[in-house]
Amino acid sequence: MPAASNTPPLRDTAIVCGAGMSGLLAAAVLAEHFRRVLIVERDRLPKTPALRNGVSQGAHVHTLNGFAGEGIEALLPGFTDELLAAGAVQIRRNKDVWFHDPFGPTPIRDLEIDSPSMSRPLLEHVTRARVAALPGVEFLDQCRVRSVTLDESQKVKSLLVATADGTQRSLQAELVIDCTGRATRLPGWLKDWGFGAVERQQLQIAMTYTSALFRPPAGWDWTPAACLIGPQPSIPRGGYVTPIEGGLWIVTLYGRGQDIAPANLQGFVEWSRGLPHPVIHERLAQTKLASDFHTYGLPTGRWFRYDLMDHFPGGILPLGEAICAYNPMYGQGIGLACAQALALQDGLRARSGQDLNDLASDYFAGCTARNQLGWSIMETADLMFATTEGERPADIEARWQFARTLHDLLPDNPELHRQSLRVTHLLDPPSTLERFKVMG
Numbered sequence: 311m312p313a314a315s316n317t318p319p320l321r322d323t324a325i326v327c328g329a330g331m332s333g334l335l336a337a338a339v340l341a342e343h344f345r346r347v348l349i350v351e352r353d354r355l356p357k358t359p360a361l362r363n364g365v366s367q368g369a370h371v372h373t374l375n376g377f378a379g380e381g382i383e384a385l386l387p388g389f390t391d392e393l394l395a396a397g398a399v400q401i402r403r404n405k406d407v408w409f410h411d412p413f414g415p416t417p418i419r420d421l422e423i424d425s426p427s428m429s430r431p432l433l434e435h436v437t438r439a440r441v442a443a444l445p446g447v448e449f450l451d452q453c454r455v456r457s458v459t460l461d462e463s464q465k466v467k468s469l470l471v472a473t474a475d476g477t478q479r480s481l482q483a484e485l486v487i488d489c490t491g492r493a494t495r496l497p498g499w500l501k502d503w504g505f506g507a508v509e510r511q512q513l514q515i516a517m518t519y520t521s522a523l524f525r526p527p528a529g530w531d532w533t534p535a536a537c538l539i540g541p542q543p544s545i546p547r548g549g550y551v552t553p554i555e556g557g558l559w560i561v562t563l564y565g566r567g568q569d570i571a572p573a574n575l576q577g578f579v580e581w582s583r584g585l586p587h588p589v590i591h592e593r594l595a596q597t598k599l600a601s602d603f604h605t606y607g608l609p610t611g612r613w614f615r616y617d618l619m620d621h622f623p624g625g626i627l628p629l630g631e632a633i634c635a636y637n638p639m640y641g642q643g644i645g646l647a648c649a650q651a652l653a654l655q656d657g658l659r660a661r662s663g664q665d666l667n668d669l670a671s672d673y674f675a676g677c678t679a680r681n682q683l684g685w686s687i688m689e690t691a692d693l694m695f696a697t698t699e700g701e702r703p704a705d706i707e708a709r710w711q712f713a714r715t716l717h718d719l720l721p722d723n724p725e726l727h728r729q730s731l732r733v734t735h736l737l738d739p740p741s742t743l744e745r746f747k748v749m750g
């Protein structure tokens with residue numbers, strides 16, 4: 311007779327709406343608990359790394375911050391090596407990055423945080439291949455989620471989807487994860503279901519990204535390899551240049567308000583002359599254009615405060631940009647999605663063999679601290695710019711003073727530098743900076 315197993319039986323079906331990075335990370339968690347994990351995606355999913363309509367941010371710079379790197383590795387062990395083997399370039403912060411914060415240059419030194427650099431299509435391709443190989447995972451692409459219905463006990467009953475030929479299908483699942491990003495319809499559904507309005511915390515950031523790929527000259531030996539010249543309140547243009555797979559470089563220029571980098575070579579290179587430091591302009595002058603230009607407008611950074619709701623339906627949770635769609639200039643989106651996926655993993659493991667009725671409260675409690683940290687990083691920096699509109703927290707001047715003092719202390723304090731980067735990379739909470747007595 312086979313030995314009795316203590317492992318609880320797998321649950322039946324979970325559905326993930328959206329096959330972006332958060333949908334894939336959610337599926338990686340669900341595959342541990344469900345016999346079948348169905349990922350419903352409106353785009354046709356490419357077989358090779360390629361841009362697709364549903365992820366129109368895919369043409370712009372994407373790096374993994376410290377927490378994203380560690381989080382994906384925890385969910386998909388061995389992932390980093392696979393990504394590097396596929397061509398991603400390992401960037402060590404800040405040894406390999408010439409980084410200017412809003413107060414100017416920061417020291418170039420090894421802060422022991424890895425941050426792989428690759429095109430967004432490659433990142434998604436490698437992640438999708440890993441997730442597709444997990445037991446029970448299936449993709450239903452070219453299929454749009456239309457609506458979700460609840461039963462009389464206010465739990466998800468079914469999901470209505472429409473395939474490319476217009477056929478409608480009803481799908482059933484014990485748990486649905488909404489990973490449809492900025493397109494999420496969950497706030498409207500919650501209202502329709504009688505749960506009321508979710509609070510929307512929002513900043514008008516008025517950002518526009520303009521990006522293209524470039525080929526550097528053979529034998530280039532620029533160090534540090536990557537440059538992230540952040541905007542300053544008096545010079546609000548920013549730019550990022552970083553090596554990616556195929557010997558190419560991706561360059562993203564960040565404009566604010568009406569000051570937008572043109573989507574043509576001459577205008578793009580000329581605009582980069584107005585960055586707070588000439589290094590990106592100088593490098594652009596030595597490279598050859600290797601792609602079309604793409605622009606992406608981001609009018610707002612917003613956070614749906616599901617964590618503040620008194621009641622939440624059973625069987626559905628949002629994850630990724632469906633919750634936190636911040637200003638991506640701070641490179642937090644995938645790290646926050648990882649934090650949420652890990653909170654989902656904790657919630658499911660804690661309920662192994664039990665019903666999932668109270669999963670929402672633990673899930674939101676498990677990821678709110680990092681969502682808050684990401685929000686404060688964006689808010690503190692973006693409110694320095696005249697083009698940003700939104701509520702100014704009462705302590706904003708004190709936060710700016712702290713950030714400026716910290717910046718000035720960095721050259722002589724490698725440990726403070728390392729710890730402050732661990733905070734901005736979402737690895738550690740801000741309280742870990744208290745011991746440095748930055749404000750005396």
Ligand SMILES: Cc1cc2nc3c(=O)[nH]c(=O)nc-3n(C[C@H](O)[C@H](O)[C@H](O)COP(=O)(O)OP(=O)(O)OC[C@H]3O[C@@H](n4cnc5c(N)ncnc54)[C@H](O)[C@@H]3O)c2cc1C
Nearest residue numbers: 328330331332352364367372373455491630631638643644
């Ligand atoms: C310009 C830009 C640059 C960025 N750079 C970085 C960076 O450097 N580092 C970083 O960590 N993050 C970055 N981000 C953020 C990052 O892209 C996202 O946070 C991350 O990809 C997670 O997004 P998501 O999967 O939640 O949503 P999305 O990437 O928007 O994916 C949503 C998916 O849902 C699908 N979908 C939508 N509606 C439906 C529907 N009704 N039915 C079925 N499918 C649907 C879409 O087709 C898409 O595939 C950047 C974002 C932008 C805009």
